[in-house]
Amino acid sequence: MTDNNFNRRAFIQGGVALAASAAAWPGRAQGRAFPTKPLTLIVPFAPGGNVDITARTLGVPLTRHAGQSVIVDNRAGGGGAVGTGWAARAENDGHSLLVATPGQLGTLPEMIKVPYRADNFVPVAVLSRTPVVVVVRANDARFKTAGDFLQAIQAKSENVTIGHAGPGSPNHLALLQLEDAAKARVNAVPYKGSGPAVVDLLGGQIDAVIDQVTSSAPHLKSGGLRAVLVLGPQVGGMLAGVPNLAQQGIPSFDATTFVGVFAPRGIAPQTVASLQGWISKSVAEPEFSKPIRELGSEPLAESAAYLQRLVQEDAVLATRLVKQGRLKAD
Incomplete structure (x- = not known):
């Protein structure tokens, strides 16, 4: 565990102060000096995943509201540590932003040495939330119901x-919490992303996948896979009717995955206010909300304070699991 690399109190206090300062600058939030060049959204994962798709979808309406083009810069590696470290070193003028999960x-x-601290960033806004589910092959007769699956792992x-x-990954943390909740x-089986895990599930190499x-x-x-359990509140859409743990008589937890926007520390409050206004408008646009919903996610324009809280909750959970020896880099 690397407590020295994670200054929770500084991150929280800094975020609260930033939010308060930004709120005090409503008249200057639309200053003409910003942006003066394209906005870069740094995604610390390879193209094609949940975070990358969310960032690229945001870029369409954000281009219009900010009045500048939006570039998505994928910098994968280290479970997100490489790109996040790159974003921490970016100019803090608002033109470079990190799009990531908490x-x-x-x-x-908490689990590996990373080239940044949490207080190298300030939270800007939440973009979306995505349910985490247990999926199995549709024709797997062993797991016809959530009860069948739970009985098998118990x-x-x-x-x-x-x-x-x-x-x-959020999926790994969800699996560890599922083990605890269900005893x-x-x-x-760890994979380098959900894609390879799903491929092996379809091929019969594994029995199930915890997935966003x-x-x-x-x-x-298409009918190749079937969701048997939602690891969080019961939701609708393509997951309508899929039970959660509480409905199975098991203490529930919420493994919902969030995607948010962070800025390098030192960004001007009026710049944050401008970004928050443009992002809020963008998330409400059909250009963003429709494709995000089609993916099974939900657009969510939440505050910087909400994003801070999510980071803190992740840190507390990770600290506990590391101390138990269950959360390791390998």
């Missing part, structure tokens, strides 16, 4: 192999 600031610094034989998107143990619904959505729609 886990890049809350989870990773046998603690560790014969049920469950894939996830890699150590420290179960499984044979966890966006990655499994095409196969849920």
